[in-house]
Amino acid sequence: MTYAARIQHLNKEFPVGDESIKVLHDITADIRMGELTMLVGPSGCGKTTLISIITGILSTTSGDIDLLGHDLIAMKDHKKVVFRRENLGFIFQQYNLLPALTAAENAAMPLLAAGVPNKDALQKARIILDDIGMKGQTEKPPRQLSGGQQQRVAIARALVHNPKLIVCDEPTAALDAKTGQAVMEILREIANDQNRAVLIVTHDNRIYKYADRILEMSDGRIIGDFKPQDFINKEQPS
Amino acid sequence: MLTIAVKMLLGDRAKYLGLIFGVTFATLLMAQQVSIFVGLLSRTASAVYSVQEADIWVMDQRVQYVEEVEPMRDIELTNVRSVPGIAWAVPFYKGVSTIRMPDGKTQQVQLLGVDDVSLIGGCTKMILGDPRAIQKPQSAIMDVNGFTFTWPGKELELGRVMELNDSRLVLSGICDSNPTFLTFPIIYTSYNTALELTPPTRKKLPFILVKAQEGIAPEDLTKRITEETGLQALTQEEFAWRSINYILTRTGIPINFGITIMLGIIIGAAITAQTFYIFVVENLKQFGAMKAIGVTNGQLLKMVLTQAGIVGVTGYGLGVGLTAFFFTSMEDNPAFKGFVLHWQVVGGTAVVITFIILFSILFSLRKVFKLDPAIVFRG
Structure with a gap:
């Protein structure tokens, strides 16, 4: 078993005035390669803070994180930016596509940021877009695409540079049930690759069935590590 | 990434035109008003320079400039x-x-x-x-x-x-x-x-x-x-400059022109800075997403500078072009005789516009640099 991320005794506090608020308490968890892991829990339980820390966007107060074999805590900020660019893919709830760019240009963004020539980056982005059902839509700007299509562009952007860990924040929250299922089918397939891990933060109980594992959070703590069916049964007692 | 920057800028047509208008307005006002002011000063001196044969002007000690006459x-x-x-x-x-x-x-x-x-x-x-x-x-x-x-x-x-x-x-x-x-x-x-x-x-x-x-x-x-x-005796050069200095120090003309030029600078800078700021604020989530996926502050700086450069060059070019057109179209008007767009004014305006552009992007850049990429995870 190889790990995308191993988190040990992670704590996070935010200063508020003269005091500080502790939002993560002694988190210990792992994200495994070849798995689709979901992080679930009520709003304000610390899910967003946790994925921000795992992806090197936020710093920790204490604890250790091994991310893809690298000590994230010891990594300098500018190295974290480059590390994210090379190894992580992001899918956001609101897509965050640039409205002035075409689908292909949006999807090519990580490659362009890494200095890949425009032509090569766009070519690769078009291939990925075609693979996830966006054939014929690659030159359209986001405003001409449906919500589901925009999320596919965001998925292509997360995959284009072949990252090892893909982090998704509520990827189906803005989509209808059918479109959400289609997006989850794609993410499920990505997670089947043994050299990749997918971590999804979600509230959407319709997509729990796509997970390999579900980590439940409450009040800044991980309170359970479930198989999807167990978690679904727990949530919907007969 | 620079192509992306250009597309981002041109993609928001209304703001792009707003930015261009701000810079064009500032350039036109500065170049045109400074040229007219310089033309007025040249006219003051031209009464002296027109008498090419004389090396020296002799006059009463009380004379302060060429249009003032104290007979001897x-x-x-x-x-x-x-x-x-x-x-x-x-x-x-x-x-x-x-x-x-x-x-x-x-x-x-x-x-x-x-x-x-x-x-x-x-x-x-x-x-x-x-x-x-x-x-x-x-x-x-x-x-x-x-x-x-x-x-x-x-x-x-x-x-x-x-x-x-x-x-x-x-x-x-x-x-x-x-x-x-x-x-x-x-x-x-x-x-x-x-x-x-x-x-x-x-x-x-x-x-x-x-x-x-x-x-x-x-x-x-x-x-x-x-x-x-x-008696007061002055060389041609001394008398010409004394006349110019009189206009500069003893009349309200420089203040009036100065106010117009300053208004041009302030309004141009305000329009440009505000539009740039709104442009950045409205794209904050997109900038956040870029930072999250690994676009560095250095790359964002280059992008914003590219956008500012395009706005600056286009707006400045239009402003100088309009000023040149103004003076060309007024060439036959006797009231504008002697008023021309000097290369020094063109150069000086370019420097001021550069400062306006840099000032304009300063606050926007600060916002982008300080932007926490975690913003993209907040619904």
Whole structure:
């Protein structure tokens, strides 16, 4: 078993005035390669803070994180930016596509940021877009695409540079049930690759069935590590 | 990434045009107003520079600039001529009078009376007539702009009769002269005719024009003239600059122009800075997403600088182009004669616009640099 991320005794506090608020308490968890892991829990339980820390966007107060074999805590900020660019893919709830760019240009963004020539980056982005059902839509700007299509562009952007860990924040929250299922089918397939891990933060109980594992959070703590069916049964007692 | 920056900028057409408008407006206002101000100062000096033959202007100690006349006694001409080192010294009349046309209309004019024999200080670029015509009694030469101003729509012609202080004056020549600070028509007569035309006073001599002998420095000669006559003697350059400095320090003109230019800078900077800021704020999530996926602050800086560069070059180019068009289209207008877009103004405006652009992106960049990429995870 190889790990995308191993988190040990992670704590996070935010200063508020003269005091500080502790939002993560002694988190210990792992994200495994070849798995689709979901992080679930009520709003304000610390899910967003946790994925921000795992992806090197936020710093920790204490604890250790091994991310893809690298000590994230010891990594300098500018190295974290480059590390994210090379190894992580992001899918956001609101897509965050640039409205002035075409689908292909949006999807090519990580490659362009890494200095890949425009032509090569766009070519690769078009291939990925075609693979996830966006054939014929690659030159359209986001405003001409449906919500589901925009999320596919965001998925292509997360995959284009072949990252090892893909982090998704509520990827189906803005989509209808059918479109959400289609997006989850794609993410499920990505997670089947043994050299990749997918971590999804979600509230959407319709997509729990796509997970390999579900980590439940409450009040800044991980309170359970479930198989999807167990978690679904727990949530919907007969 | 720079292509992305350009597409981001051009993609929001309304803001792009707003930014261009801000820079164009600031450039146009600055370049046009500074050019007109410089033109006004040049006009002030042109009354001095127009008399190319004279090295030195001699006048009463109280005279502060070329349009101010404090007449001297006639004997001062002889006194000045007696100073060693002078090649020649001639009288030069300068004053403002009113002419009356046969139909009763009146018009203020600048009356210049030049030495009857040498005609030093007279107009030489004749359009109609002969410069020596003013040696005849009751004869005058008028500048062409003055003619079209006095008789609008009329063909240039000689022989027109005017009345100046109840004395008859016949137009015997039309010339092309350099525009001066006062925009009244210029009438050239002989020095003696000018004295006959103006009311009799004890002191009549406004200026004495002097040429230094070969080998004598005009600067040294001015000191000698002052020592020996007690009069104020200035080289052509000194008098021209004294006249410019008078306008700069003793009139409200620089303040008025300064206010207009400052308004151009402030409004241009405000429009540009605000639009840039709104542009960044509205794209904050997108910038956050870029930072999250690994776009560095350095790359974002290059992107914003590229956008600012495009806005700056386009807006500045349009502004300078419009200013050039303005001056070109006004070329034949007598009121704008001598007003041109100097390369120094073009260069200076470019520097100020660069500062405006840098100022404009300063706050936006700060916002982008300080942006926490975790913003993208907050619904």
